[in-house]
Amino acid sequence: MKKACKTLSISRSGYYEYLQRKPSKRALENEVLRAKIQEIFKEHKGWYGSLRITKVLEKKGIKINRKRVGKLMRQMNLYAKGSRYRHKRYNKKSPSIERPNPLNQVFHTDGRNKMWVGDIIYIPTQKGTLNLAVFVDMYSRKVSGWSMSTRVKDSLVIDAFLQGYKKEHPPTELIIHTDQGSQYIGSNFQAILKKYDAISSVSRKGNLYDNALMASFYKTIKRKLIHGAKLTASEQTRKEVFKYIELYYNTKKMHSSPH
Known part of the structure; x- marks a missing residue:
């Protein structure tokens, strides 16, 4: 104790007074x-x-x-x-890695399946959390592909992309815009984009406006589906998400886009 007090430049009497x-x-x-x-x-x-x-x-x-x-x-x-x-x-302390962002807050295009934006939302249920990955077409504002899982892995966003790709058959050089989540910038998802001749576009770190369309979509789905729904098991939640996206959002809802 004497050595410690000397190292810290404090008196032993002062230290014992502090303890009491x-x-x-x-x-x-x-x-x-x-x-x-x-x-x-x-x-x-x-x-x-x-x-x-x-x-x-x-x-x-x-x-x-x-x-x-x-x-x-x-x-x-x-x-x-x-x-x-x-x-x-994390954003304040860590320097950003420069990544391509061809979208650059230009939230319109002249045709379908030229730009998709994607993100992940967390849906609470009474038996745990489900993760919903979605890709939305910039032109039509409709959901191109989506996937759900109890785990946030790169397979979640890969499944959503492949579902959309098989359904829409987009042309080459489709721009896929996401945030810098590890599921999107990781080698597995990037390899899938390269395989299907798609172009990766990534939001700047910490800039929510770079993916404003997805923020708007998730605000809507939270208000219409999640809040007050009292979702129970995973299977019930999957059915509710399917009904909302496929039977309402993509078919009946009037979208903000004029197309």
Whole structure:
């Protein structure tokens, strides 16, 4: 202990005084809050972020600032499913690799099957999470191909692309625009694009506007299908997604595109 105190340039008496010091009122409050936050987070299976947890605490009679809840959650490494917080921090700390982005926020084209945009959404059910990969045609705004799985692997997006390709038979040099998710920029998916003479286009890291069409699509599907649906087993969820995409979205819905 004497050696450690000397290394840290502090006196032994000061160190022992620190050990005997009582924790502050705020430290005690934070200790209680961490337990409450952990309890709420687990109760809602990781889907509640700082905003909703703050509201739950308020209903329990605990008035607290949302920023404080968020700070405590980060200290406990609690991140709501679908949260982009860690993604944002990664973007600030890591330099981006320059990748081709021929789309470059030009969200229109003069014909079908010239540009597809793709992304993955996470669908909560009472028995776990399902992952939905979708490719949407830029011209018609209709879903070209989609796939679902309990695991987020490159096979998920490959299956969605191949389903669309076999159904639409697009010409060569079809542009496939996605974010920089590992499923898209990985060698397996890139090899599939090369095999079918498609061109990869990738959003800039952290720039949500580069794939605004998919953001709009997922906002719609969350509102129309997911919120309040009380989805149970995986098979029921698959059927509901099939009915929404194939029997409504692609056939009856009026799309924002004039085509």
